[in-house]
Amino acid sequence: MKHTDIRIIREGDFLGKEVTVCGWVRTARDSKNMAFIELNDGSTLKHMQIVVDKAVLTLPENASHLGASLRVEGKVVPNMQNNGVEINATAIEVLGDAPLDYPLQKKFQKLETLREMPHIRVRTNTFNAVFRVRSVMAAALHRFFQERGYMYINTPLLTGSDCEGAGEVFQVTTLGYNTEYESAEDYYANDFFGKRAGLSVSGQLEGEVAAMAFGKIYTFGPSFRAENSNTPRHVAEFWHIEPEVAFAELPDIIAIAEEMIKYVIGEVLEKCPAELDFFEQRFEKGLKEKLEGVVREDFAIVEYTDAVAQLQASGVKFEYPVEWGLDLQTEHERYITEQIYKKPVFVINYPKDIKAFYMKQNADGKTVAATDLLVPGVGEIIGCSEREADYDKLVSAMEARGMNLEDYRDYLDLRRYGSVPHSGFGLGFERILMYATGMSNIRDVILYPRTVGSIR
Numbered sequence: 001m002k003h004t005d006i007r008i009i010r011e012g013d014f015l016g017k018e019v020t021v022c023g024w025v026r027t028a029r030d031s032k033n034m035a036f037i038e039l040n041d042g043s044t045l046k047h048m049q050i051v052v053d054k055a056v057l058t059l060p061e062n063a064s065h066l067g068a069s070l071r072v073e074g075k076v077v078p079n080m081q082n083n084g085v086e087i088n089a090t091a092i093e094v095l096g097d098a099p100l101d102y103p104l105q106k107k108f109q110k111l112e113t114l115r116e117m118p119h120i121r122v123r124t125n126t127f128n129a130v131f132r133v134r135s136v137m138a139a140a141l142h143r144f145f146q147e148r149g150y151m152y153i154n155t156p157l158l159t160g161s162d163c164e165g166a167g168e169v170f171q172v173t174t175l176g177y178n179t180e181y182e183s184a185e186d187y188y189a190n191d192f193f194g195k196r197a198g199l200s201v202s203g204q205l206e207g208e209v210a211a212m213a214f215g216k217i218y219t220f221g222p223s224f225r226a227e228n229s230n231t232p233r234h235v236a237e238f239w240h241i242e243p244e245v246a247f248a249e250l251p252d253i254i255a256i257a258e259e260m261i262k263y264v265i266g267e268v269l270e271k272c273p274a275e276l277d278f279f280e281q282r283f284e285k286g287l288k289e290k291l292e293g294v295v296r297e298d299f300a301i302v303e304y305t306d307a308v309a310q311l312q313a314s315g316v317k318f319e320y321p322v323e324w325g326l327d328l329q330t331e332h333e334r335y336i337t338e339q340i341y342k343k344p345v346f347v348i349n350y351p352k353d354i355k356a357f358y359m360k361q362n363a364d365g366k367t368v369a370a371t372d373l374l375v376p377g378v379g380e381i382i383g384c385s386e387r388e389a390d391y392d393k394l395v396s397a398m399e400a401r402g403m404n405l406e407d408y409r410d411y412l413d414l415r416r417y418g419s420v421p422h423s424g425f426g427l428g429f430e431r432i433l434m435y436a437t438g439m440s441n442i443r444d445v446i447l448y449p450r451t452v453g454s455i456r
């Protein structure tokens with residue numbers, strides 16, 4: 001259907017020209033002689049005002065129904081009120097009516113209410129802005145890595161191993177469990193893959209395989225976690241960006257992560273000014289200033305041991321205990337980044353017992369060369385580490401966790417044939433989107449959130 005995007009008309013030189021636009025009715029005012037329809041086609045946050053002079057054109061009755069879809073022909077003329085343009089309609093065709101039960105009758109609806117209708121909420125300004133930032137940021141992430149010579153790798157989603165070892169793998173099966181099987185082994189042996197299989201929680205292990213051949217790689221795909229945590233920061237299916245870099249040690253990968261965050265936030269600042277203004281007004285005061293600070297200032301780096309001491313010295317009564325050797329909870333992470341440093345912070349060198357088996361063991365025998373990047377308002381957005389490149393040390397870490405070495409034969413081979421120091425990280429795409437938009441619930445930055453007890 002030949003037509004022009006509203007964004008193109010707004011940005012181009014169309015005054016006096018005849019155009020055709022298509023879109024959905026956002027608001028309509030209908031009086032005796034004139035009608036004014038705000039049309040949105042999704043190409044920009046801003047609507048196009050369609051002016052109907054009833055002496056010139058008979059307005060189809062349902063053309064002013066909220067949510068109806070229209071095809072409009074007309075002339076682009078100046079709009080005196082907002083220094084922009086509007087269209088004097090010469091023809092209007094209703095492509096699809098929307099009766100009065102169209103759910104977006106009220107101007108503003110609560111985000112919780114909108115979550116009940118994911119197929120409709122995308123037609124609001126909020127989700128137009130969220131998904132434009134999401135799209136711009138995805139392109140920026142690819143560009144960041146591509147410009148620097150990283151190879152884009154697609155790692156398998158069906159897997160026989162649990163990368164994080166946290167037991168949060170969704171099982172994939174074509175068989176219902178049945179008491180006729182003699183044992184769990186017997187059951188899995190009869191299943192599709194002949195062994196227990198699941199959805200990948202991370203592409204890291206296969207990413208390392210690729211990095212040992214191509215040097216610098218990244219993945220950008222979904223990861224799945226059967227975490228039973230109903231929080232504003234967890235979904236069961238999230239998008240994961242995982243670079244893996246050969247010949248990189250912890251300080252090198254930290255520098256890469258910081259450069260990447262600055263790059264993608266910079267792109268959003270440059271390419272989404274209208275969306276950021278919208279978020280600033282509706283969701284987070286000071287958002288733009290915060291993001292400009294991210295691009296401008298160095299991130300902080302603090303040792304886990306020092307962070308624990310700072311939390312203990314803060315005098316704050318936290319819900320969860322703060323003690324060397326315990327993992328940092330969200331409340332601790334947020335205190336560190338929001339109250340102590342007031343900017344993004346890399347916490348480095350965590351106790352080895354609370355981290356994954358693959359992390360490089362530090363010389364102190366107690367910690368691993370791992371870091372989490374914490375940001376105000378969200379908490380952890382990146383999990384990162386240098387990998388254990390020494391075969392024997394890796395095997396002992398796996399044995400200490402009771403892991404089955406046979407399941408990780410390929411991974412261990414990487415340490416037998418030309419092992420090199422290497423590092424990588426995982427960025428949660430929805431987490432950085434929350435940070436960049438000020439949306440406080442992860443369910444509002446992904447099209448169809450999957451959470452405990454909820455899928456549609």
Ligand code: 4AD
Binds near residue numbers: 204225233236427
């Ligand atoms: O810290 P995580 O578990 O690290 C890994 O998976 C490593 N294998 C990554 C690597 O080194 N290649 O997860 C990485 C990031 C987290 O920091 C968080 O941003 C995001 O993935 N994430 C989630 N995002 C949304 N919902 C969940 N349930 C998430 N779990 C992790």
